[in-house]
Amino acid sequence: MSETAEPPSHAEQILELKRQWAELPARHWQLLRLAPLATERGTGARPLRFAELTRYERHSPTLSVLRLSVQLPAQLLHREQNVLEVWLDHGLRTLEFGPASGLQVEPSNRGLGRFLAAQGILWAQQRCGHYQVLGGDFAAKDSFDENLRKHRDHLLEALGFTVTHDDLTPVKGSYSAALVSTLQGEWNREKVQQVSLLDAGKMLQQADQSLAEQSIKLRQKDQQLASNLRDEGALRFTISSLVVFCLFQAALLLWMIVS
Known part of the structure; x- marks a missing residue:
């Protein structure tokens, strides 16, 4: 059997x-x-x-x-x-x-x-x-810090749980x-x-558009900076030429006086 x-x-x-x-x-x-x-x-x-x-x-x-x-x-x-x-x-x-x-x-x-x-x-x-x-009972390691204990108890009570603590040992407690x-x-x-996936896609699209706009602005700034550098170079050349011309004129005038 x-x-x-x-x-x-x-x-x-x-x-x-x-x-x-x-x-x-x-x-x-x-x-x-x-x-x-x-x-x-x-x-x-x-x-x-x-x-x-x-x-x-x-x-x-x-x-x-x-x-x-x-x-x-x-x-x-x-x-x-x-x-x-x-x-x-x-x-x-x-x-x-x-x-x-x-x-x-x-x-x-x-x-x-x-x-x-x-x-x-x-x-x-x-x-x-x-x-x-x-x-259940709270783990002892989660109850020693008073601020953390108060935060935990507040969270549980807001969710509808009843929190109880031992009058003699506050670190001991339970929820129910x-x-x-x-x-x-x-x-x-x-x-x-x-x-949602649709909202996430929308956020990515907006971020991509923002990056594209920032890229255009940076490119415009680079072009403006390059133009300013070219203008600065031309201005430096003009100033240098004027300085050389002034020195030549001064030297010529001095030579005429000495002669």
């Missing part, structure tokens, strides 16, 4: 799907415009920047995932930086944010963290507003929320703007 293999448990199915989906490539890309902001003491200069938003989502009857990542030109990041994951467990009807190390955004204080979280919330609300949100529908998928649209 052969033994029948037991079907994998729900937790085992979730772990297997997460393993299979861990290395899958992104399928959608979008351009982000990070507006220039005033220089801050902690972050330094905050000029105009453009970034690439990559988006990947996958669905099964058991699990759904949205993975967002942001990359800036010439930026070297660790694997879990600028990455947000949203996991929907359809069996338990829960939402869990990832990665496990927390949302780590670079450059900081440019609105990217709230933008990524808002995108994940909006995506989840379109599918399962009645799911329960799984909260009731249902997906209670979260707020809003971000500062002046700081972070989504740019």
Whole structure:
């Protein structure tokens, strides 16, 4: 009599799907415009920047995932930086944010963290507003700097999370929320703007036209400078000739007097 293999448990199915989906490539890309902001003491200069938003989502009857990542030109990041994951467990009807190390955004204080979280919330609300949100504890390393802690707490509260801290140890804390529908998928649209392909093409066209206009102006300036140099050369020759003539006249006059 052969033994029948037991079907994998729900937790085992979730772990297997997460393993299979861990290395899958992104399928959608979008351009982000990070507006220039005033220089801050902690972050330094905050000029105009453009970034690439990559988006990947996958669905099964058991699990759904949205993975967002942001990359800036010439930026070297660790694997879990600028990455947000949203996991929907359809069996338990829960939402869990990832990665496990927390949302780590670079450059900081440019609105990217709230933008990524808002995108994940909006995506989840379109599918399962009645799911329960799984909260979590803050990593100790993210809580020692008081200013960073206040900024993080303000961001989470603006998104609809409840933030709690240990009265005796403020660096220890956690975040929580009731249902997906209670979260707020809003971000500062002046700081972070989504740019469509058509708008990106328009921006490139305008930049190309501006470069062409600047090239024409520079060429005109070069021509004007060359003309001025020619005029200056002619003027120098005229002055030199007059000086030589004056010297000749003076020498002639002196010779006539002496003679």
